[in-house]
Amino acid sequence: MGGFIARKPDICQSPTVQSLVLFSTAYPFSTSLEVNLPAVSAGIMELLGILNGHWAFTWVSQDRFSLPVVAIISIWIVLFSYMFYNLYLHPLSSFPGPWYAAISDIFFARTIVSGHAPKTIRALHERYGEVVRVAPGELSFSSASAWKDIYTQRKSGEIFTKDHKFYITDDTLRAPHVNSIINVEEHAKARKILSPAFSSRSLLDQEDVVIKYADMLMVAIAEESRKGPLDLDMYYNWVTFDVLGELAFGESFGSVEARKTDLWISTIMSMVSFIAWAAALYRVSPMLEKMIGLLVPPQMKKAAFSHVMSSKSKILKRVKRGEGEKKDFCSYVLDIKDEMGLNDWHLTSYASFLIMAGSETTTTVMSSLTYYLCRTPRVYEKLKHEITSRTATFPYLTAVIHEIMRIFPPVPFGLPRIVSKGGETVDGIFIPGGTTVSVHSWSSTHNAKNFKDPDSFVPERWLDPDNTDNFSASNPFLLGPRGCSGQNMAWMEMRILIAKMVFLFDYELVDEKLDWVRDSPNMIIRQKVELLTKVYPRDVK
Incomplete structure (x- = not known):
C-alpha cells in the first residue's frame, strides 16, 4: 500500500x-x-x-x-x-436561501419539472423570507411591492427584459409567439398585432361566441349528469377550447357538441410539458439548447410536434376560407399580415399560444372554483343567492373570481426578468445587474404578510372596506406592458360560465378525500386532474 x-x-x-x-x-x-x-x-x-x-x-x-x-x-x-x-x-452570496440552490441550477431545473414547484418555492419563502436565492444567479420575491418593481416600467424608462433561459424555443415551435419574444421593441410590435382582437368592439362579438358555447355546455351537462358523475374539469376544457378555437381559427373544435376531447386538445399538455423540460434542460447547461429535441421524452416531443402541425393545418384552412360575417382573431392579423411581415408560421404560433394560454387558464379557474365551492358551502349558497336574485352588478361573483385566482393562481410560478446593467432596486434592496428576478405568484398570494389566513377561501375579503389585505400582491394577469392582453375577455368568459353553472345546477364532489392543492401537479400550468362531480339540475324559472 x-x-x-x-x-x-x-x-x-x-x-x-x-x-x-x-x-x-x-x-x-x-x-x-x-x-x-x-x-x-x-x-x-x-x-x-x-x-x-x-x-x-x-x-x-x-x-x-x-x-x-x-x-x-x-x-x-x-x-x-x-x-x-x-x-x-458570488454577488448574490449574501442573499438567503438553501445552499443546494446556490451552488447549481440543477435544483431549480428539477423543481420546474417536478410538478410541485408552487409548494416547493413557497416553502422556501416561508423559511427564508420574502426574497430567496433559488439558483446561482436568480432571486425569487414574494412581497407585494416587488410586482411593480420587476414588471412595470422603471423611473428611468427601462423595462426589465425577459430571461431567455425560461422563454427558450427550439425548431419545433418554428416562430416566436408574443409570450416568447425577449426584445422589448419586438414585443411591442407583437402586441400591436394582437390589440385589435382584444378591443372593446371585439369583446362584444366574443361575448356572443362565449354565450353560444356556454349554453351548449349547460345542455351537455344536464343530459350527461343523468348517467352518473361527470369529470367537470374535462367539460370546462371542452368549452374553453371551443370558444378559443372559434375566436382564433374561425371554427370550434366541436368538443362540446361531440362530447369528446379533440386530438389537438389532447396534445396541449405535452406541448406545455415540452416547454417546461426545454427550460429545465437549458438551465442545467447552455450546451443542451441545441439538443433539447433529443433529450426530452420522445412521446412528448412527438405530441408537441403534432400539436404545432395541427395548428398550422387549421390556420391554412382558415386563410383559405377567407372572411366571414364576423371577425375572428385571424381576421385582425390577416389585415396587417403583409405590413408586419408575417408568414404562416407566425400566424400558427400566435393562434396556438392564444388558445393554449386562454383555454387552460380559464379551465383552471373554473375547475378550482368548483372544488372550493363544494368544499365551502357557505360561499356557494351566498353566490347562488346573488345569482338567482339577478343582482345587477354581481359584486359577490366578482369577489369570488378574485379570490379563486388568489388562492389557486392559474399561472402559479414566477415570470423571470433580467435586472438592467448597473443594478436596480427591487423591494428596497439593491440587486446586481444581470440577476434574474421574479415574483413567485403562488408564494405572493399565500404570503401571510399579504393576506390573512392565506389558505382559506374567503371572497368577503375583497368586499370589506376595512380589510387590511394587500390586494396588489395578487396579479393573475401580470402587470405592465407585458400584462395579459386577453384579460377582459377572460373575465367575461368566467363570469358567464360561473353564473350559468351556479344558476342551473347544484353539485357535490364524489371523492371526499380530494385535496385540490395537493393533488394538482403544476408544470408551468396545472396538469389534468379528474374532478368527478355529482351534478343535479335545478328547476329554475
Missing part, C-alpha cells in the same frame, strides 16, 4: 489555474460558448501539466499519477471552485 506525497504545493499560484477558476465560475452565467470553452479547455490542460509535472502527487510504488486520475482530480477542482465561488464569492 502506498500513500500520497505532495511536493511543490504552489499550484494555486499559477495564473492559468486562477484564470481557469474564474472561467469555470463565470461559465454558467454566459451563453457565449465560443468564448468560454477554449479558455476552460486550455486551463484544464495546463492544470493537468502542473499536477503531473510540478505538484506531482506520487505513490510510493510509482512515480506519477495516470492521466485519467489527474483528469478526474482536475474536474473535481473545477467543480469545487465553481461551487465555492457561488456559495461565498
Whole structure:
C-alpha cells in the first residue's frame, strides 16, 4: 500500500489555474460558448501539466499519477471552485436561501419539472423570507411591492427584459409567439398585432361566441349528469377550447357538441410539458439548447410536434376560407399580415399560444372554483343567492373570481426578468445587474404578510372596506406592458360560465378525500386532474 506525497504545493499560484477558476465560475452565467470553452479547455490542460509535472502527487510504488486520475482530480477542482465561488464569492452570496440552490441550477431545473414547484418555492419563502436565492444567479420575491418593481416600467424608462433561459424555443415551435419574444421593441410590435382582437368592439362579438358555447355546455351537462358523475374539469376544457378555437381559427373544435376531447386538445399538455423540460434542460447547461429535441421524452416531443402541425393545418384552412360575417382573431392579423411581415408560421404560433394560454387558464379557474365551492358551502349558497336574485352588478361573483385566482393562481410560478446593467432596486434592496428576478405568484398570494389566513377561501375579503389585505400582491394577469392582453375577455368568459353553472345546477364532489392543492401537479400550468362531480339540475324559472 502506498500513500500520497505532495511536493511543490504552489499550484494555486499559477495564473492559468486562477484564470481557469474564474472561467469555470463565470461559465454558467454566459451563453457565449465560443468564448468560454477554449479558455476552460486550455486551463484544464495546463492544470493537468502542473499536477503531473510540478505538484506531482506520487505513490510510493510509482512515480506519477495516470492521466485519467489527474483528469478526474482536475474536474473535481473545477467543480469545487465553481461551487465555492457561488456559495461565498458570488454577488448574490449574501442573499438567503438553501445552499443546494446556490451552488447549481440543477435544483431549480428539477423543481420546474417536478410538478410541485408552487409548494416547493413557497416553502422556501416561508423559511427564508420574502426574497430567496433559488439558483446561482436568480432571486425569487414574494412581497407585494416587488410586482411593480420587476414588471412595470422603471423611473428611468427601462423595462426589465425577459430571461431567455425560461422563454427558450427550439425548431419545433418554428416562430416566436408574443409570450416568447425577449426584445422589448419586438414585443411591442407583437402586441400591436394582437390589440385589435382584444378591443372593446371585439369583446362584444366574443361575448356572443362565449354565450353560444356556454349554453351548449349547460345542455351537455344536464343530459350527461343523468348517467352518473361527470369529470367537470374535462367539460370546462371542452368549452374553453371551443370558444378559443372559434375566436382564433374561425371554427370550434366541436368538443362540446361531440362530447369528446379533440386530438389537438389532447396534445396541449405535452406541448406545455415540452416547454417546461426545454427550460429545465437549458438551465442545467447552455450546451443542451441545441439538443433539447433529443433529450426530452420522445412521446412528448412527438405530441408537441403534432400539436404545432395541427395548428398550422387549421390556420391554412382558415386563410383559405377567407372572411366571414364576423371577425375572428385571424381576421385582425390577416389585415396587417403583409405590413408586419408575417408568414404562416407566425400566424400558427400566435393562434396556438392564444388558445393554449386562454383555454387552460380559464379551465383552471373554473375547475378550482368548483372544488372550493363544494368544499365551502357557505360561499356557494351566498353566490347562488346573488345569482338567482339577478343582482345587477354581481359584486359577490366578482369577489369570488378574485379570490379563486388568489388562492389557486392559474399561472402559479414566477415570470423571470433580467435586472438592467448597473443594478436596480427591487423591494428596497439593491440587486446586481444581470440577476434574474421574479415574483413567485403562488408564494405572493399565500404570503401571510399579504393576506390573512392565506389558505382559506374567503371572497368577503375583497368586499370589506376595512380589510387590511394587500390586494396588489395578487396579479393573475401580470402587470405592465407585458400584462395579459386577453384579460377582459377572460373575465367575461368566467363570469358567464360561473353564473350559468351556479344558476342551473347544484353539485357535490364524489371523492371526499380530494385535496385540490395537493393533488394538482403544476408544470408551468396545472396538469389534468379528474374532478368527478355529482351534478343535479335545478328547476329554475
